[in-house]
Amino acid sequence: MQEIRNYTINFGPQHPAAHGVLRLVLEMDGETIMRADPHVGLLHRGTEKLAESKPFNQSIGYMDRLDYVSMMCNEHAYVRAIEKLVGIEAPVRAQYIRTMFDEITRILNHLMWIGSNALDLGAMAVFLYAFREREELMDCYEAVSGARMHATYYRPGGVYRDLPDRMPQYRESRWHKGGDLKRLNEWREGSLLDFLEAFCKDFYGKVDEYETLLTDNRIWKQRTVGIGVVTPEQAHAWGMSGPMLRGSGIAWDLRKKQPYAAYADVDFDIPLGTKGDCYDRYLVRVEEMRQSNRIIEQCVKWLKANPGPVMVQNYKVAPPSREEMKDDMEALIHHFKLFTEGYCVPAGETYSAVEAPKGEFGIYLVSDGANKPFRLKVRAPGFAHLSSMDEIVRGHMLPDVVAMIGTYDVVFGEIDR
Amino acid sequence: MSENLPDTLAQRLTARFGADAVAATERRGETTLDLLPQNWLAVFQALRDEAQFRFEQAVDVCGVDYLSYGQTEWDTTDVSSQGFSRGVEGQGPGRFRWSERPRVTPHEKRFAVVVHLLSLTHNRRLRVRAYCVDDALPIMPSLTALYPGVNWFEREAFDLYGIVFEGHPDLRRILTDYGFVGHPFRKDFPLIGNVEVRYDAEKQRVIYEPVSIDPRVLVPRVIRDDSRYEQAQAEATNRAAAGK
Numbered sequence A: 001m002q003e004i005r006n007y008t009i010n011f012g013p014q015h016p017a018a019h020g021v022l023r024l025v026l027e028m029d030g031e032t033i034m035r036a037d038p039h040v041g042l043l044h045r046g047t048e049k050l051a052e053s054k055p056f057n058q059s060i061g062y063m064d065r066l067d068y069v070s071m072m073c074n075e076h077a078y079v080r081a082i083e084k085l086v087g088i089e090a091p092v093r094a095q096y097i098r099t100m101f102d103e104i105t106r107i108l109n110h111l112m113w114i115g116s117n118a119l120d121l122g123a124m125a126v127f128l129y130a131f132r133e134r135e136e137l138m139d140c141y142e143a144v145s146g147a148r149m150h151a152t153y154y155r156p157g158g159v160y161r162d163l164p165d166r167m168p169q170y171r172e173s174r175w176h177k178g179g180d181l182k183r184l185n186e187w188r189e190g191s192l193l194d195f196l197e198a199f200c201k202d203f204y205g206k207v208d209e210y211e212t213l214l215t216d217n218r219i220w221k222q223r224t225v226g227i228g229v230v231t232p233e234q235a236h237a238w239g240m241s242g243p244m245l246r247g248s249g250i251a252w253d254l255r256k257k258q259p260y261a262a263y264a265d266v267d268f269d270i271p272l273g274t275k276g277d278c279y280d281r282y283l284v285r286v287e288e289m290r291q292s293n294r295i296i297e298q299c300v301k302w303l304k305a306n307p308g309p310v311m312v313q314n315y316k317v318a319p320p321s322r323e324e325m326k327d328d329m330e331a332l333i334h335h336f337k338l339f340t341e342g343y344c345v346p347a348g349e350t351y352s353a354v355e356a357p358k359g360e361f362g363i364y365l366v367s368d369g370a371n372k373p374f375r376l377k378v379r380a381p382g383f384a385h386l387s388s389m390d391e392i393v394r395g396h397m398l399p400d401v402v403a404m405i406g407t408y409d410v411v412f413g414e415i416d417r
Numbered sequence B: 001m002s003e004n005l006p007d008t009l010a011q012r013l014t015a016r017f018g019a020d021a022v023a024a025t026e027r028r029g030e031t032t033l034d035l036l037p038q039n040w041l042a043v044f045q046a047l048r049d050e051a052q053f054r055f056e057q058a059v060d061v062c063g064v065d066y067l068s069y070g071q072t073e074w075d076t077t078d079v080s081s082q083g084f085s086r087g088v089e090g091q092g093p094g095r096f097r098w099s100e101r102p103r104v105t106p107h108e109k110r111f112a113v114v115v116h117l118l119s120l121t122h123n124r125r126l127r128v129r130a131y132c133v134d135d136a137l138p139i140m141p142s143l144t145a146l147y148p149g150v151n152w153f154e155r156e157a158f159d160l161y162g163i164v165f166e167g168h169p170d171l172r173r174i175l176t177d178y179g180f181v182g183h184p185f186r187k188d189f190p191l192i193g194n195v196e197v198r199y200d201a202e203k204q205r206v207i208y209e210p211v212s213i214d215p216r217v218l219v220p221r222v223i224r225d226d227s228r229y230e231q232a233q234a235e236a237t238n239r240a241a242a243g244k
Helices: A047-052 A056-064 A071-086 A092-120 A124-145 A178-188 A192-214 A218-224 A232-237 A278-305 A322-327 A329-340 A381-387 A389-393 A398-408 A412-416 B009-017 B037-049 B148-161 B227-243
Strands: A007-011 A023-029 A032-039 A348-356 A359-367 A375-379 B022-027 B030-035 B057-065 B111-119 B124-131 B139-141 B164-166 B195-200 B205-210
Touching: A023 A398, A032 A389, A032 A398, A047 A056, A047 A375, A056 A071, A071 A092, A071 A348, A071 A359, A092 A124, A092 A192, A092 A278, A092 A398, A124 A192, A178 A192, A192 A278, A218 A278, A218 A398, A278 A398, A322 A329, A348 B030, A348 B124, A359 A381, A359 B057, A359 B111, A375 A381, A375 B057, A381 A398, A381 A412, A381 B148, A389 A398, B009 B022, B009 B030, B009 B037, B009 B124, B030 B037, B037 B124, B037 B139, B057 B148, B111 B148, B148 B164
Parallel strands: B030 B124, B139 B164
Antiparallel strands: A007 A023, A023 A032, A348 A359, A359 A375, B022 B030, B057 B111, B111 B124, B195 B205
């Protein structure tokens, strides 16, 4: 009689379905997982310690690089923490701009997720379609901030600058010419808001397109229905948030429950799952894209009607305009002090959380009154989710681990920090 | 949140646990509960299970190192003979190497564990903090039996601050490299680190060497004593009082 032993395999860190640098040590009994031990930290950069050595504003850019597919939501949590400690509030137009870009970010994130999750489970085409729309939205990022991904657009006291009046257009090249070029630039004749209006009108149909590829797809359902079931009790115990929590049927969304920015003034619904499996979470995220689109439409409408300042007029935290700086000695001094030394934040501590696409993204900020944070703690949703891996996948088959990693929507920038 | 209730969460916490066991404060709409490590588990048990609190989720657990709290590198109240120089002397974060790290004299209650709780039932948040008794070996009871989800958060606090969680089932390092020495987020750990790695072509393996870069932080750490920060002063006094 041959002796049968459990087999330990190493999944990642160089594995296309490991979403970056997840090293997963799996103890297998045949094809069945007996124990899963995720090893994280391969992307640890010490963001929190780096932030302690820099003035507050210089760390905004680090926030983009945490969860690098939902950049502006991370910034939002950070600038809100600073605003709370300093005791300032961004003008209402800035609040709407933030709301709009948070939702653009949510769509960006969910598109990335739907594409890569489908790719992991064997559906190549979704990835290509999802990236088509991602490109349009990243153009919006670029139009307001100059950077496609790491925008550093939100600042304590508002946003860096107002929305541009002109949307950049494609120029003629070997790849884009004639009717093709005309079609590409069709939405880009007016301002950024005109572009987004056209995009939103079109996007509902695009979401339907993704759904035709997956929702009733037999293979997709076989891979996701009944896989990775998270009960509501488990969801609480493991500190889950976002779609992981809502997929298990718990109606909890910070945008509704603890509204920030302009979320109290826009109309949207919170989709919920019933069974808490991978398929439910898929449906939740797809519906969230439609709801985000709805929010963007409302924000566009409001922003078109209501011009105004996008930054507080407090030169202790926000820089004066270039024009003013060159005219006025006082403004010049403010500008100089702000960009060399920064501003001092009153001593105290605060926790500010936003509903990031992946769940609750929180910043715990301790200040001792200096121009640099004393302690910055980033509470990343993916970190809490991934820690439940062992309990959720135990007893599943090896291919289900891939489905589970996909549905966790892990990004190692935020988990390893 | 709790405005429409007859008493605030802070008052209810004090009433439940007694003023000598805990100190509950409310600032900027956030409630903080300071307590002693010996009450740690009992208080969390009550906070999770009692209907008036019902904090179902432990959102976040983190360590804080209060060494050098309130210290600056640049005098803002006196006239100095130096200009705004890049070579500010000081031991702020990022300004020293491993060999010249500050020798820490025993400091009262240097490490703290901060837990953020969330009650979905009452839509309320609470911050709970306790200072570790011993600086040389900071110990705190583990919350993993109450909230399984804090497992990794406690591992992280152990990894980065060296806080030992008693009763934790699997207290390994989590974020740093395999075989890492030291606890990198402590204030006496240099920002540039201790060792660097590279592949050595001769030895045909990855080797560790002492860091070759210089510590360099451009902006000095200052605390401005403006009238705007009177509130800050009050806060610092509060904290000192709570830490006692």
